[in-house]
Amino acid sequence: METQTGKPLVEMRGVFKAFGGVHAVEDVDVTLHAGEVVAVLGHNGAGKSTLMKMLAGAYRRDAGSVHIDGKAAELASPAEAFELGIETIHQTLALADNLDATANLFLGREIAWRVGPFRIMDSARMRDVAAKVISQLNPRFTNLNTPCRDLSGGQRQTIAIARAIHFEAHVLIMDEPTAALGPHETAMVADLIRELKSKGIGIFLISHDIHDVFDLADRVVVMKNGQVVGTANTSDVSQDDVLGMIILGKCPEGAIPGPGARSNPQ
Amino acid sequence: MTTESLDPPAMNVAPRDSGFNVRTLSLVGLLFVIAVTFHLLSGGLFLTARNLYNIVVQTSVVAILACGMTIVIVTRNIDLSVGSVLGCVGMVIALLQIQIFPQEAAWNWPLTVVIGLALGALIGAWHGFWIAYLGVPSFVVTLGGLLIFRGAAFEVAQGKTLAPFDPIYRLFGGGIDGALGVGPSWMLFVVIMVLYGLGEILVHRRQTRLGFHSKARAKVLRFALVLVAAAAFVATMNSYLKPRSDIGRGVPIPALVLLSVVLFMEFVTRFTTFGRYIFAIGGNIDAARLNGIPTRRTVLVAFITMGVLCAIAAVVTTARLNAGTSSTGELLELSAIAAAVIGGASLSGGRGTIAGAVVGALIIQSLESGMVLIGASSSQRMVAIGLVLMAAVFADKYLSGEE
Numbered sequence: 001m002e003t004q005t006g007k008p009l010v011e012m013r014g015v016f017k018a019f020g021g022v023h024a025v026e027d028v029d030v031t032l033h034a035g036e037v038v039a040v041l042g043h044n045g046a047g048k049s050t051l052m053k054m055l056a057g058a059y060r061r062d063a064g065s066v067h068i069d070g071k072a073a074e075l076a077s078p079a080e081a082f083e084l085g086i087e088t089i090h091q092t093l094a095l096a097d098n099l100d101a102t103a104n105l106f107l108g109r110e111i112a113w114r115v116g117p118f119r120i121m122d123s124a125r126m127r128d129v130a131a132k133v134i135s136q137l138n139p140r141f142t143n144l145n146t147p148c149r150d151l152s153g154g155q156r157q158t159i160a161i162a163r164a165i166h167f168e169a170h171v172l173i174m175d176e177p178t179a180a181l182g183p184h185e186t187a188m189v190a191d192l193i194r195e196l197k198s199k200g201i202g203i204f205l206i207s208h209d210i211h212d213v214f215d216l217a218d219r220v221v222v223m224k225n226g227q228v229v230g231t232a233n234t235s236d237v238s239q240d241d242v243l244g245m246i247i248l249g250k251c252p253e254g255a256i257p258g259p260g261a262r263s264n265p266q
Numbered sequence: 267m268t269t270e271s272l273d274p275p276a277m278n279v280a281p282r283d284s285g286f287n288v289r290t291l292s293l294v295g296l297l298f299v300i301a302v303t304f305h306l307l308s309g310g311l312f313l314t315a316r317n318l319y320n321i322v323v324q325t326s327v328v329a330i331l332a333c334g335m336t337i338v339i340v341t342r343n344i345d346l347s348v349g350s351v352l353g354c355v356g357m358v359i360a361l362l363q364i365q366i367f368p369q370e371a372a373w374n375w376p377l378t379v380v381i382g383l384a385l386g387a388l389i390g391a392w393h394g395f396w397i398a399y400l401g402v403p404s405f406v407v408t409l410g411g412l413l414i415f416r417g418a419a420f421e422v423a424q425g426k427t428l429a430p431f432d433p434i435y436r437l438f439g440g441g442i443d444g445a446l447g448v449g450p451s452w453m454l455f456v457v458i459m460v461l462y463g464l465g466e467i468l469v470h471r472r473q474t475r476l477g478f479h480s481k482a483r484a485k486v487l488r489f490a491l492v493l494v495a496a497a498a499f500v501a502t503m504n505s506y507l508k509p510r511s512d513i514g515r516g517v518p519i520p521a522l523v524l525l526s527v528v529l530f531m532e533f534v535t536r537f538t539t540f541g542r543y544i545f546a547i548g549g550n551i552d553a554a555r556l557n558g559i560p561t562r563r564t565v566l567v568a569f570i571t572m573g574v575l576c577a578i579a580a581v582v583t584t585a586r587l588n589a590g591t592s593s594t595g596e597l598l599e600l601s602a603i604a605a606a607v608i609g610g611a612s613l614s615g616g617r618g619t620i621a622g623a624v625v626g627a628l629i630i631q632s633l634e635s636g637m638v639l640i641g642a643s644s645s646q647r648m649v650a651i652g653l654v655l656m657a658a659v660f661a662d663k664y665l666s667g668e669e
Contacts, residue, residue, distance in 0.1 A: 058556055079558035094556040098549035098616035099542075107546055108557035110539045119539040124476045 007070045009034050009202040010055065010086075010171055015064030017050055024050040026226040027259050028064070032171065032202040037193060039205045039217035039234075041246055047226040048206050049091070052173045055204070056088040057081035068171070082109065085170030089177060091206075093160040097149035101141075101159050102130040104148055105166065133162045137192075154185045161192065172196060175206045190216055210242050224249045227260025289610045289662070293625040297632060304636030311639045315506035319518060321628070321635050322503070323440040323586065326520035327579045329627035331602035332609065333531045334575035336623040337568050339606055340535075342548045342615025343397060343404035345569070347411030348576050348602055351389050352595035354415040355382045356580035360428040360590025363435065375435040383577045389415065390573020394566035412599065420592040429589040439586030440518035448504045451516035455500045459493055520582045524624070527578065531620045534571075544568055548615030604651070605630055608658040629654075 010032040017025040025047045032038050040048045053059045055066065057078040066073045068084045075081055081088070088094075095104045106126050112119035127144060134141050138158045148156060157180070164172050174193075178186040193203060193216050207213045214220070214234060222229040222245040229245045232255035241252040251257040305312035331348050338345045363378040389411070396407040430436075437444040446454065466485055503521075504514040535541035543564045546554040554561050579598075584590050607613065608629055609622030633654060637647045 056556070057558075077558060078556055082558055088556070090556055092552070094550075094553040096546040096549035096553050096616070099546060103542060103546075107542075107553070108559045110542060112539055118534070120537050121539060121542060123537075124472050124478065127478065128476045 006033070008032060008067075009036075009069060010204075011065075011067040011070075012051070012055065013065045013067075015051065015054060015066070016062045017047075017054060017059060018062055023226050025054070025061075028223070028226075028228050029258070030221055030228070032204060034170075034202050035197055035200045036219065037197055037203045037205060037217045039207060039210075039213040039220045040223065041207060041210055041213070041220055041242065042223035042229075043246065044208055046208075046223040048223050049175055050226075051223070052088070052175060052204060052206055055081070055086060055171075056090075056173055057086070058088075079108070082167065085168065086173070087164035087167055087169035087171070088173040089157075089160045089164060089175065091175040091179065093156050095148045095156055095159060098147055100147055101134060101144045101151070101155075102127045104159050105130045105133065105162050109167065129166065130162070133166045134158060137162055137165070153180045154182070157181060157185065157189070161189075169196075169201055171202050171204070173204045173206070176208070177205065178212055186212075210239055210246065214239050214242065220245075222246055224260050228258030229260045230255040230257045232256070289665075290619060290622050290625060292665075293609065293622065293629065297625060297629055300629065300632050300636060304632070304639060308636065308639040312636055315502050317635060317639070318502050319506040319515065321631050322521050323518050324635070325624075325627050325631040326440070326518075326524040327582050327586075328598065328601045328605055328631060329524050329624045330527050330575050330579045330582070331598060332605035332623035332627045333527055333620050334572035335602045335606040336609065336611045336618040336620060337531070337535065337544055338404070338572050339603075339611040339613060340548045340615060340618045341544045341565050341568050342551070342613075343565065343568070344603070344613070345393070345404065345408045345411075345572050346599050346603075347389075347393065347408040347415060348572065348579075349595040349598035349600075350412045350415035350419065351386065351573060351576040352580045352583060352598060353419040353592060354389070354422070355386050355577045356584040356594050357419045357422040357428070357590050357592060358382060358385055359580065360431070360584060361422050363431060364428045364590070365423075369432075375432040379435075379581055382580060383574055386573040386575070386577025386580070387570050388573070389576070390570040391566065393573070394569030397569065398562040398565040416592075416596075419594070423590070423592070425592050427589050427591045431585060431588055435581075436585045436588055437519050438523065438581050439584075439588065440520040440582075441586065441588075442508055444520070444585075445503065445515040445518045446522065447516045448514040449516075451500050451504055454517065454522075455496055459496065462492065463489060520586070523578060523582060527575065528620055528624055535620055540564065540567060545616055548617070550616075601627070601630055604655045608655060610662060626658075629658075 008031040010030070012028060012030045015025055015028045016023070028047070028051055030038070030040075030051070040052065042048045050059060054061045054075065057075045057080050060076060066075055068086070073080070073084055096107065099107070110119070111122045111126050111129070113122065130144055134144065138155070141155050141158055143151070148159065177189050181189065193205070197203060205213045205217060217234050219231060219233050220237075220242055221231050222242060224246070229249045230251040232242070232252075236254035237252055241255070244250045244252060245255065249260060249262045251261040301312055311317060331352070335345060335348065359378045359382040362381060363374055367374045367378065393404075393407050393411055396402045397404045466489060470482060470485060500517060503517050506515045507513060508515060535544070543554065543559050546557075546559060547561050547564060551561060580595070583594055587594065605626035606618060606623045607626070609619060609624070609626030611618030611623065630651060633651055634647055637650060642650070
């Protein structure tokens with residue numbers, strides 16, 4: 001059913017993850033192509049964030065394979081995911097609130113000179129780059145030296161997005177990107193998603209609310225209880241169909257059922 | 267899913283200008299108030315060259331420890347073992363230097379210092395490993411360390427007091443000959459001020475070239491203030507004479523050791539990625555991890571640094587006492603923590619400065635010294651310092667607007 005041709009940007013096959021005795025993710029297959037927006041939908045606890053955190057290198061998978069651009073990837077750490085061009089905008093935004101915008105933008109990936117055992121930061125250069133990247137996204141955001149805890153929700157989101165832009169994501173994972181935003185900022189994020197998509201970046205949108213993402217997504221992957229209920233092109237199904245998948249685990253016509261689809265729809 | 271919730275981020279502010287911010291300046295102001303008050307109360311005994319020299323020497327040990335304690339606290343950990351580690355390392359140095367190695371050998375004392383530093387690093391790594399890799403809370407690990415290394419300090423020589431140390435080693439203690447002398451003190455002053463000035467100019471130029479507004483006037487003012495303070499310090503230390511002579515002592519060696527420690531730690535916390543990471547970890551460890559920061563290794567290195575600083579403090583302390591005893595350094599962990607906290611370190615992590623810790627140590631030692639001069643007993647001194655610690659943290663919270 002995949003309308004895209006060529007090698008997928010991301011191919012996750014038979015991925016498992018358990019926490020203690022709980023199977024958070026069970027035998028999940030997901031693909032993502034360049035310039036494609038795939039919405040990963042499901043209730044809280046369906047396993048969508050866990051799945052994406054494995055792709056982001058934040059969790060190690062128990063079983064299964066991940067290929068990025070056709071090459072097998074271990075994804076043992078966030079640093080490894082960054083090297084493969086996988087950027088994540090976490091739901092929490094992953095900001096250190098005691099540090100300023102510049103420090104957070106470059107957190108873990110500072111511009112630095114190596115001198116013996118030390119890596120000396122080029123603070124002026126980082127501030128320069130941060131000012132440029134952030135002003136592209138939000139021209140009114142100029143207080144780059146303010147600790148993040150004193151910034152607005154939209155400004156905090158801007159920093160997290162600026163990371164993905166500056167480090168040139170090929171694959172972008174956005175976990176509930178609009179959950180904390182007002183209508184104006186939500187529209188800005190939607191514009192940004194379209195722009196990134198047009199540049200050939202593959203995007204995973206994680207959401208528990210279908211209305212947020214249905215219009216933006218090319219495809220939906222619905223998860224329930226750690227398994228994939230089904231995958232569908234958004235052009236082939238209605239929002240109600242997808243709601244049925246999320247709530248009942250019922251796979252409609254026009255969708256490809258996954259291992260989590262109810263076998264006997266009533 | 268249950269695993270996706272992250273802790274709420276800690277509410278702290280990192281220093282942007284850790285050497286010279288408002289918090290540190292107000293502590294310096296407090297220090298002046300303490301000095302003048304005790305000077306008046308003691309009938310003119312506090313602000314004398316002799317007393318100030320002694321305060322500097324006494325402060326050195328606490329301040330060296332407080333520098334390490336600050337980075338440990340910034341990572342949202344604590345180290346309760348520093349007094350015991352100091353005692354243990356000091357005993358090992360004493361045993362090697364006095365009983366095991368040949369006393370007359372020139373390599374004796376340098377080798378014992380190197381071994382002491384290595385032992386400090388090893389003990390720090392031991393604590394750091396338990397905390398960062400085995401996930402045991404630092405409070406528990408270092409409480410264990412407090413007992414273990416105090417016990418070990420006794421076991422090293424079955425509780426015996428070992429003396430005397432090599433005469434050269436004793437210079438680290440700041441005794442009669444343990445100072446630079448008048449001429450070299452002024453030379454050191456000139457060299458440091460020139461380097462500091464050049465550094466400021468370089469930074470200013472780079473910032474201007476990249477199009478940033480660099481506050482030149484504020485920097486000149488800051489430079490002038492440091493210049494005057496440093497000159498006053500050197501002049502005071504030079505005016506304290508050796509006994510029965512008119513030879514000025516100059517900057518004490520322990521102060522020189524402290525200065526090296528402070529410069530190094532300021533450099534590390536302000537300019538290196540390690541410094542950035544300890545603040546990020548203290549501010550939000552989940553964010554640090556998700557951004558690929560090696561959180562475990564960073565915490566491990568923080569504790570190794572603390573261990574090395576304990577060893578440096580052990581050298582200064584034993585050299586000053588000219589003896590190794592198994593009780594050396596008892597309760598010093600509390601002074602070090604108090605100094606760091608008075609200096610602005612937040613026990614909830616993500617905030618603290620090296621300069622603040624040094625001023626905090628100076629405040630504690632000045633109080634101690636001042637109360638000795640006005641005849642307060644050691645029990646009264648403990649009560650007073652306890653109260654000052656609580657008041658300082660309250661004032662800090664109140665002034666920084668935290669609820």
